[in-house]
Amino acid sequence: MTAPELVLTPSEMKQADLEAMARGIPGIELMRRAGRAVADSAEKLASPGSRIAVVSGPGQNGGDGFVAATILAGRGYRVSLGLLGSLDRLTGDAAEAARDWTGAVVPIEELPLQEADLIVDALFGTGLSRDLDGATRHAVDRMNGSGRPILAVDLPSGIDGGTGAVRGIAVKAVRTVTFAARKPCHLLMPGRAHAGLVEVADIGIGRDILAAKGGSLFGNDPALWLASLPRPGLSSHKYERGHTLVASGGATRTGAARLAARAALRIGSGLVTVASPPEALGVNAAHLTAIMLKGCDGPEGLHAILQDARFNAVVLGPALGVHAGTRAMVAVAVQARRNLVLDADALTSFEGLASELHGAFRHAPTVLTPHDGEFARLFKGHPDILDPESKIERARRAAAYSGAVVLLKGADTVIAAPDGRAAINANGTPYLATAGSGDTLCGLIAGLMAQDVPAFEAACAGAWIHGEAGASFGPGLISEDLAELVPGVLRGLLR
Ligand SMILES: NC(=O)C1=CN([C@@H]2O[C@H](COP(=O)(O)OP(=O)(O)OC[C@H]3O[C@@H](n4cnc5c(N)ncnc54)[C@H](O)[C@@H]3O)[C@@H](O)[C@H]2O)[C@@H](O)CC1
Ligand SMILES: Nc1ncnc2c1ncn2[C@@H]1O[C@H](COP(=O)(O)OP(=O)(O)O)[C@@H](O)[C@H]1O
């Protein structure tokens, strides 16, 4: 079975580089391997003998550029090299790599970028420490404006390796070669959009080193949770596959709960019940078949239903209404210690009241599924949670604060557990940005939790399956389609 993908922050990667060196691989050797990987990748983009312009910066990323330039010139390409700063200010392995380059070194502004068939961007990598301005800004502007394809070394210059943010301006690459492991910027937006196709080159830093220096951040793919995915046994009966309860809104707000309920059923929850306010029973009944229906009058109603221990997963939030009654229903579900997924109105009802949720979810598996707007409302007045530039850090802090797994939605959904594990999901499609798509997601997660999948794995698997289902449909996707696409995704996973 393949191991989960480790994603390393720039500082973790630096530690891993140092550890590899301490174990006997000289830094210059790592750089030569990195530069060779860049040259190999460049060959996929530029035909033999064509013109390649390498833009090198003042640090070790620039060193990778010198190695690649030397190798590509040796392979018959017409390589020109521009350097930001002067040769005599290069240090360490980059200085050594530059000594191997026998061609001319010109100031960056003199590089004939328009005439190049390919530009190699080795301006800045993980060592970017401030916004680009002046000459660096101008250089990136010229690269992007050239209209020529750009191959980024490690990451597109101007992108913050840890957060994926654009620091002033950033290279728009068609392809990026990174080393040993992806960094957060390759998965988080907008960095992911700037990186183009990302290739991870093995430069000989072992997984043991990567796991020792990183180890808590993952790319969300099946390797992370496939083993937890439920597979019914030959003699399973429906009661062993869990019973998910989804609370419905009032008579004109019932669709969201049904979307969540249908997703829970499709992902394998043995039974699913919609808990409906009395006035909405008719409309819910008219639209439900395999899914069951129960009257539920607010928090007292929920309390009564949860006396039955077989309801082992609860979804609260989709179109439930923003008011104290919703907060009271959350309190009932927390008290009952059921697997719990809180979304939408269940989060917004706590606007500015996050302190009521401090540590609240420590005692039972809980997943919160806010998008950025719900997250900002929920944690209003908590700059320690809202202010970190890194989406990973924001999600981690919210998880640690609440005791719940926090799934912070978007094109780059981040899932964080209270114990510090986090995963970045990047398999979705913009066609998922459609009404009710989040309701389906929370149903998938709850349906998995009903089948005893732990909260973090359920959230990661739910996000991935949701993304895969959406991507398999593409244009024209509406939320009603999503649950129907789940079986196809499951078939691929459980084959
Ligand atoms: N042996 C090694 O050290 C290896 C290094 N590697 C490469 O090294 C890179 C990291 O090298 P560094 O830590 O030197 O970092 P970078 O090369 O990314 O950049 C650091 C340099 O840029 C300057 N700088 C930072 N932000 C700036 C800004 N906004 N405007 C102007 N100057 C700015 C810094 O003062 C420093 O000189 C990786 O991305 C990777 O490409 C890889 O080759 C693997 C091996
Ligand atoms: N551009 C995008 N790329 C990938 N996934 C997206 C994108 N935009 C939205 N999504 C996903 O679609 C879902 C939307 O959820 P949400 O905003 O709660 O919608 P709703 O409230 O209508 O149910 C989330 O899972 C989110 O991650």
Ligand SMILES: [K+]
């Ligand atoms: K770069």
